[in-house]
Amino acid sequence: MRFAFSDQQTEFRDAVRQVLAKECTTDHLRAAYEEPAARSPRWTTLAEMGVVGLTAPEDHGGLGLGMLDLVLLLEEAGRVALPEPLLETTAVVVPLLSELGGSGDPGGVGDPGGSGGVGGAWLDGIAAGDVAAAVGTISTDSPPIAGADGADLLVLFTTAEAGDGEAVPEVHLVDSASVTIRTVASLDPTRRLGIPHWTPKDDTRLASGATAREAIRRTADRAALSTGAELLGLTESMITMAAEYAKERNQFGKPIGGFQAVKHLLAGAQVKLEFARPVVYAAAWALDEGEPHASRSVSTAKAYASDAATEAARVALQVHGAIGYTWECDLHLFLKRAWALAEAWGSASEHRQRVLDGLVAGA
Numbered sequence: 001m002r003f004a005f006s007d008q009q010t011e012f013r014d015a016v017r018q019v020l021a022k023e024c025t026t027d028h029l030r031a032a033y034e035e036p037a038a039r040s041p042r043w044t045t046l047a048e049m050g051v052v053g054l055t056a057p058e059d060h061g062g063l064g065l066g067m068l069d070l071v072l073l074l075e076e077a078g079r080v081a082l083p084e085p086l087l088e089t090t091a092v093v094v095p096l097l098s099e100l101g102g103s104g105d106p107g108g109v110g111d112p113g114g115s116g117g118v119g120g121a122w123l124d125g126i127a128a129g130d131v132a133a134a135v136g137t138i139s140t141d142s143p144p145i146a147g148a149d150g151a152d153l154l155v156l157f158t159t160a161e162a163g164d165g166e167a168v169p170e171v172h173l174v175d176s177a178s179v180t181i182r183t184v185a186s187l188d189p190t191r192r193l194g195i196p197h198w199t200p201k202d203d204t205r206l207a208s209g210a211t212a213r214e215a216i217r218r219t220a221d222r223a224a225l226s227t228g229a230e231l232l233g234l235t236e237s238m239i240t241m242a243a244e245y246a247k248e249r250n251q252f253g254k255p256i257g258g259f260q261a262v263k264h265l266l267a268g269a270q271v272k273l274e275f276a277r278p279v280v281y282a283a284a285w286a287l288d289e290g291e292p293h294a295s296r297s298v299s300t301a302k303a304y305a306s307d308a309a310t311e312a313a314r315v316a317l318q319v320h321g322a323i324g325y326t327w328e329c330d331l332h333l334f335l336k337r338a339w340a341l342a343e344a345w346g347s348a349s350e351h352r353q354r355v356l357d358g359l360v361a362g363a
Contacts, residue, residue, distance in 0.1 A: 003285065005072065013072040016051060017079070024080040026330040032083040032190045033333075038132035038150035043084045047129025052086065055094045057101075060120060061127035066288040067091070067222065071229045071281060078233025081337045083190035085132050085147040091226035093133035093155050096219050097123055100171070100207055119173060119206065122153050135219065138196060144184040146344065148194030151176050157216050158200050160208070169212040172204040188336040221287060221298045224345040228280045228298075228305035234338045235273045235305075235312040241331055242266060242316035262319060269308070269315040276304035296358050299351035306348040309338040 005013075023042045032040075046052050054070055056062025063069075070091055077086050097119040125131035133153040136145030148154060154174040159167040174196075181194040207215055243266055246257030256262050283301035286294040313335050317324045324331040342348070 003281070009069060009072060012069075013076060016046075016049065016073050016076045019045060019049065020076055020080045020082065024082055026333060029081055029083065029190070029333045036083060036150070036190050036192050038085055038147060038152070038192065039129070040084060042082075043132065044129045046084070046086070047127070052090055052129055053094070053127025055090055055098070056123050056127045057098055060123035062094070062123070067095075067225065067284040068281075068288045071225070071284040074226050074229035075233040078230030078235075078337075078341075079237050081190070081234065081237075081334055085134060085151065087223070087226045087230060088135055088147045088151075089126055089131070089133040092135050092219055092223045093153065094123065094126055095222060096135070096155060096171075096215060097173075099218070100211075100215060122173070125152070134194075135223070138198070138200075144186075144193035144195050146191045146193055148176075148196055149181050149183050149192040154179060154196060155206075155219075156196065156198070156200075157212075157219075160200065168209055169216055170200065170208045171206040171212045171215055172200055173206045174198060174204050186340070188340045190337075191340060217295070220345065221295050224302040224351070225280065225283050225287060225298045227341050227345050228276075228283070228302045231305040231309040231338065231341050232273065232277055232280055234334055234341070235269070235276070235309045238309075238312040238316040238331065238334050238338065239266060239269050239273065241334070242269075242312075242319040246319055256319070265315045265318065269312045272304075272308040272311050276301070276308040279304045293358075296355055299346070299354045299358075302346055303348040303351040303355070306342040306351075310342050310348075313338045 023045060028042070043052065050063050051073055053060070053062035054065050054073070055067075056064070058064040074087060074091060101119060122131060122133075126133065131152045132147070132150070133155065134145050134147035134151035135155040135157075136142065136148065137157040139159070145154075152175075154176055156172045156174055158170050158172060160170050162168050178198070180197040182197060184193040184195060186193040243257065246262050246266070247255050249256045279297075280301040283294070283297040286297040291297065316331055317335060320329065320331055323329050325335065326332065346354070
């Protein structure tokens with residue numbers, strides 16, 4: 001199969017890159033560390049460009065596009081370590097609400113994604129740039145939810161006990177105003193981790209049983225893929241920063257970038273990035289096309305992207321030396337995001353195990 005992005009897709013990517021280069025500099029990131037916010041003037045700009053509502057249906061003000069159209073934009077978001085929850089909102093929550101539209105619900109939500117349903121109203125708000133969302137699981141051992149602190153909308157996965165004692169998965173759509181969020185300290189403060197304290201109700205239930213189980217599986221795939229796409233951008237930025245520093249830092253009277261050992265470090269990180277990028281793009285295509293092994297492709301992509309990012313972080317920090325993790329150096333802004341995302345929605349080892357399990361089961 002020969003694959004290439006269309007001219008429209010690459011032009012959209014270039015336009016987003018130009019905007020983020022001006023509106024999401026390292027100075028903006030430092031300001032976001034001090035006062036993190038789910039929505040900002042930058043979020044409004046992205047919404048006006050159609051980025052935030054890219055995956056929303058056209059009748060809700062979106063562009064009605066898929067993961068293959070979004071993956072390049074997520075890569076650009078990673079390139080600048082975008083503080084706003086584009087991944088959680090546009091790549092994860094919007095497709096979930098759109099898919100569950102018209103499914104109905106015995107708890108009273110009705111037509112969640114339809115034009116007159118509760119989910120439909122949220123889709124309108126997201127596409128307009130008025131809503132930021134977060135998604136995660138509520139259980140005794142679940143990790144804190146990225147973006148929960150400050151989100152307008154929460155999509156929460158829970159389990160309910162059926163009459164026979166069986167655990168039944170559920171998806172709940174919750175206005176953050178009705179939830180108490182306990183803030184959790186984060187390696188990357190712009191991710192705004194939080195643990196919701198909330199009791200499931202019938203009128204917030206979006207789906208349950210087999211419908212919920214399948215929706216949760218697809219959501220996890222989209223989240224893992226999107227995280228991998230952001231990791232690509234982060235990886236490229238860290239390699240670029242390390243290469244630029246190697247040109248400026250002198251040792252023994254010459255730039256350290258001239259030393260063979262440093263060249264090999266940077267080249268090795270670049271190779272991992274070049275191998276990971278097409279794997280992520282292929283997984284986005286597989287999800288959009290509904291390929292039978294799309295989940296396996298997603299796990300492969302997340303594993304490759306996580307490996308590339310952690311290697312780039314290691315190399316960049318080694319090239320910079322101890323100064324690379326100080327507040328004065330911009331590198332730490334990208335290191336922290338890369339380390340956090342490498343573990344988010346499944347680490348590389350977890351996704352490799354998932355691939356192995358799938359291959360064994362199909363043997």
